[in-house]
Amino acid sequence: MTKVAFIGLGHMGGPMAANLVKAGHEVTGFDVAPPALEAAKANGVSIAASGADAAKSAEVVITMLVSGAQVLDVYPALLEAASPDTLFIDSSTIDVDSARKARELAVNAGHRGMDAPVSGGVMGAEAGSLTFMVGADASDFEQARPLLEVMGKKVVHCGDSGAGQAAKICNNMILGISMIAVSEAFVLGEKLGLSNQALFDVSSTASGQCWALTTNCPVPGPVPGSPANRDYQPGFAGSLMAKDLGLALEALQSTGTDAKLGTMAADIYRHFADEGGAGLDFSGIIKTIRENSGAK
Numbered sequence: 564m565t566k567v568a569f570i571g572l573g574h575m576g577g578p579m580a581a582n583l584v585k586a587g588h589e590v591t592g593f594d595v596a597p598p599a600l601e602a603a604k605a606n607g608v609s610i611a612a613s614g615a616d617a618a619k620s621a622e623v624v625i626t627m628l629v630s631g632a633q634v635l636d637v638y639p640a641l642l643e644a645a646s647p648d649t650l651f652i653d654s655s656t657i658d659v660d661s662a663r664k665a666r667e668l669a670v671n672a673g674h675r676g677m678d679a680p681v682s683g684g685v686m687g688a689e690a691g692s693l694t695f696m697v698g699a700d701a702s703d704f705e706q707a708r709p710l711l712e713v714m715g716k717k718v719v720h721c722g723d724s725g726a727g728q729a730a731k732i733c734n735n736m737i738l739g740i741s742m743i744a745v746s747e748a749f750v751l752g753e754k755l756g757l758s759n760q761a762l763f764d765v766s767s768t769a770s771g772q773c774w775a776l777t778t779n780c781p782v783p784g785p786v787p788g789s790p791a792n793r794d795y796q797p798g799f800a801g802s803l804m805a806k807d808l809g810l811a812l813e814a815l816q817s818t819g820t821d822a823k824l825g826t827m828a829a830d831i832y833r834h835f836a837d838e839g840g841a842g843l844d845f846s847g848i849i850k851t852i853r854e855n856s857g858a859k
């Protein structure tokens with residue numbers, strides 16, 4: 564049994580904390596939103612009066628917040644309250660520089676720190692089947708692994724501090740670009756008189772095969788479980804894809820990486836999110852491509 568402080572009990576953090584409780588860990592949580600606290604309490608999480616209050620008796624502190632600014636904002640109080648040598652795990656999706664800064668703050672305060680962002684969405688968080696991408700020292704990784712394995716089905720040690728966030732944004736840049744590519748191909752096929760099913764039958768077993776096509780297919784029909792079959796209800800929301808590609812774009816610029824498609828994908832999803840797609844699954848980008856192509 565590990566004493567865990569869980570800060571940020573939202574869509575992802577709530578079910579992740581609940582899975583730690585189910586596995587027998589003692590979880591004390593905090594969130595600034597009262598409904599998140601109530602849901603966590605119903606799932607067996609002890610509620611603290613503040614983040615610092617939750618951290619003071621914890622062996623491990625997990626944060627699951629939205630942005631790098633939020634993480635760096637809450638860290639000082641948490642670090643000050645925690646006992647020496649507490650392990651800080653940040654599972655938020657944030658920029659690499661903020662992740663490294665958070666770890667540095669933890670180490671300078673006499674603690675240990677790591678980035679461990681996730682993929683798998685809310686369903687993965689509920690099912691305990693997330694993938695964790697971890698940037699950490701080897702010994703810290705080994706200490707965190709049993710806890711992460713409660714919340715996830717796959718835990719990958721990607722390298723030192725920041726490497727987990729680097730893996731997350733690189734993966735999601737592939738995903739964003741490939742969804743646009745698949746959607747453009749379907750719209751072109753439609754305009755050429757090709758049925759969606761025929762294109763799917765060919766590409767799903769040919770060299771165009773990819774997750775955006777075979778699991779999250781942007782047209783209804785070929786993959787019955789894909790969000791296209793339920794009017795693009797997420798799934799993985801356009802707002803989150805826009806956020807992750809924004810982080811990728813920052814990283815492309817700061818490293819001077821020549822990534823024309825990643826840059827365009829960030830621009831395309833920013834417009835998609837701003838113009839009504841924020842709450843739709845990111846595969847809804849096909850509707851924009853159709854509209855821009857003068858198709859129905």
Ligand code: NAD
Pocket residue numbers: 570571572573574575576593594595596599614627628629630633637654655656657681682683684685799800803806
């Ligand atoms: P969310 O907005 O539902 O949860 C964030 C929670 O943090 C909220 O409940 C908010 O009240 C709380 N919070 C904000 N400031 C706080 C503070 N100072 N102290 C305590 N609590 C505070 O977001 P989410 O969907 O759970 O996503 C969390 C992170 O996981 C994000 O970085 C997101 O990019 C990433 N992520 C989300 C998904 C997804 O499908 N939702 C998938 C993979 C990764």
